[in-house]
Amino acid sequence: MxxxxxxxxxxDINHYDEGKTxxxxxxxxxxxxxxxxxxxxxxxxxxxxxxxALEEGTNLQAAGKIFRELQGLKNYNPxxxxxxxxxxxxxxxxxxxxxxxxxxAAATVExxxxxxxxxxAFMREYGFDGLDLDWEYPRAEDAQNFVAxxxxxxxxxxxxxxxxxxxxxxxxxxxxxxxTYLQLPQIAAQVDYVNLMSYDFNGAWEKQTNHNAHxxxxxxxxxxDNPLRKLTFxxxxxxxxxxxxxxxxxxxxxxxxxxxxxxxxxxxxKLVLGLPFYGRAYFAVEAGESHGLYQSHQTLxxxxxxxxxxxxxxxDACIAxxxxxxxxxxxxxxxxxxxxxxxxxxxxxxxxxWIYNADKKIFISYDDEQSFTYxxxxxxxxxxxxxxxxxxxxxxxxxxxxxxxxxxxxxxTAEVDLAGGMHY
Numbered sequence: 001m002x003x004x005x006x007x008x009x010x011x012d013i014n015h016y017d018e019g020k021t022x023x024x025x026x027x028x029x030x031x032x033x034x035x036x037x038x039x040x041x042x043x044x045x046x047x048x049x050x051x052x053a054l055e056e057g058t059n060l061q062a063a064g065k066i067f068r069e070l071q072g073l074k075n076y077n078p079x080x081x082x083x084x085x086x087x088x089x090x091x092x093x094x095x096x097x098x099x100x101x102x103x104x105a106a107a108t109v110e111x112x113x114x115x116x117x118x119x120x121a122f123m124r125e126y127g128f129d130g131l132d133l134d135w136e137y138p139r140a141e142d143a144q145n146f147v148a149x150x151x152x153x154x155x156x157x158x159x160x161x162x163x164x165x166x167x168x169x170x171x172x173x174x175x176x177x178x179x180t181y182l183q184l185p186q187i188a189a190q191v192d193y194v195n196l197m198s199y200d201f202n203g204a205w206e207k208q209t210n211h212n213a214h215x216x217x218x219x220x221x222x223x224x225d226n227p228l229r230k231l232t233f234x235x236x237x238x239x240x241x242x243x244x245x246x247x248x249x250x251x252x253x254x255x256x257x258x259x260x261x262x263x264x265x266x267x268x269x270k271l272v273l274g275l276p277f278y279g280r281a282y283f284a285v286e287a288g289e290s291h292g293l294y295q296s297h298q299t300l301x302x303x304x305x306x307x308x309x310x311x312x313x314x315x316d317a318c319i320a321x322x323x324x325x326x327x328x329x330x331x332x333x334x335x336x337x338x339x340x341x342x343x344x345x346x347x348x349x350x351x352x353x354w355i356y357n358a359d360k361k362i363f364i365s366y367d368d369e370q371s372f373t374y375x376x377x378x379x380x381x382x383x384x385x386x387x388x389x390x391x392x393x394x395x396x397x398x399x400x401x402x403x404x405x406x407x408x409x410x411x412x413t414a415e416v417d418l419a420g421g422m423h424y
Contacts, residue, residue, distance in 0.1 A: 085132040
């Protein structure tokens with residue numbers, strides 16, 4: 001399976017224009033549509049009264065037109081499943097002004113029913129085939145409520161139409177994962193797919209440059225105590241079993257994420273490997289011994305960027321977004337082709353590339369077709385359900401990353417050597 005996220009915010013919807021919108025539906029060509037099994041429109045959220053809804057102030061007529069255009073993609077791929085995703089980081093992180101709506105809705109029988117029923121009503125009105133819940137992230141005290149919420153949503157979905165599907169997006173890093181780790185078997189039992197957000201392992205919030213979504217660890221990178229060791233397991237695990245299941249120190253990697261979910265009891269047949277169609281840029285980075293890798297930087301962290309949007313030299317789209325920290329793959333390819341001093345490197349240990357501009361002191365971690373070859377080989381090795389990615393509009397016009405993903409999933413390719421690096 002290949003699940004894509006298609007992202008449009010309130011302003012994108014209200015000012016939707018095929019000629020001006022960064023990635024309109026028409027940009028999803030027949031070829032791209034045929035390579036997908038699922039397309040998740042992102043994001044809906046919860047209204048003040050706990051109902052599934054578009055963000056307040058969204059033009060519903062404009063949204064309906066977009067949803068009809070998305071339905072038109074089934075002319076190219078009748079098997080394509082259109083879902084909508086509820087939540088996302090902006091609406092559900094611990095500091096979000098709207099996260100309380102999710103916690104409150106999940107806390108009572110009445111709240112769970114209202115949320116589930118409103119989601120089913122939205123699906124029926126606009127012709128969706130399922131939904132994806134992206135709560136980033138339920139706290140430990142929300143864990144059992146989260147299980148109950150998923151159960152209610154599943155019952156409502158299947159009651160409306162048995163073929164409707166429910167997926168969830170879950171934490172890639174062990175620190176956020178630890179909140180609901182003990183409930184993962186119960187959570188997985190309620191959903192069709194568990195989408196691993198196996199990216200954002202590093203970024204401006206860290207002191208050193210590092211990879212956004214590396215497959216395996218690298219000895220020089222920063223290591224962490226394994227937070228999963230501190231959980232209270234019943235029955236209790238022996239020190240030897242703790243060491244075997246949760247080795248430490250550990251690197252935050254794609255491999256660690258997958259193995260942690262598998263060891264929690266989540267079926268491989270439900271696990272969907274997350275792939276980033278974007279990179280993470282760092283500024284004021286000295287070359288060091290590895291072309292900017294594992295070096296200090298001066299990059300503003302935080303959700304709101306209030307600094308110079310021109311720092312990523314050559315990225316016009318970053319200036320338009322007023323944030324140079326997360327260039328999409330299409331933008332990264334343009335930087336490499338523009339003769340501006342950007343040079344790409346590839347790590348045999350971590351199986352991912354990075355870019356360094358020695359003159360501008362810019363470091364970019366990203367994924368490309370080569371790293372996707374390794375990641376698809378990995379998901380095949382462990383018989384995972386497939387791959388998902390954030391997000392479709394960040395690929396280049398030709399759909400190079402999507403093509404690479406599809407080819408590696410469906411065509412016989414040369415054997416890939418997954419040796420090297422630090423495995424979990």
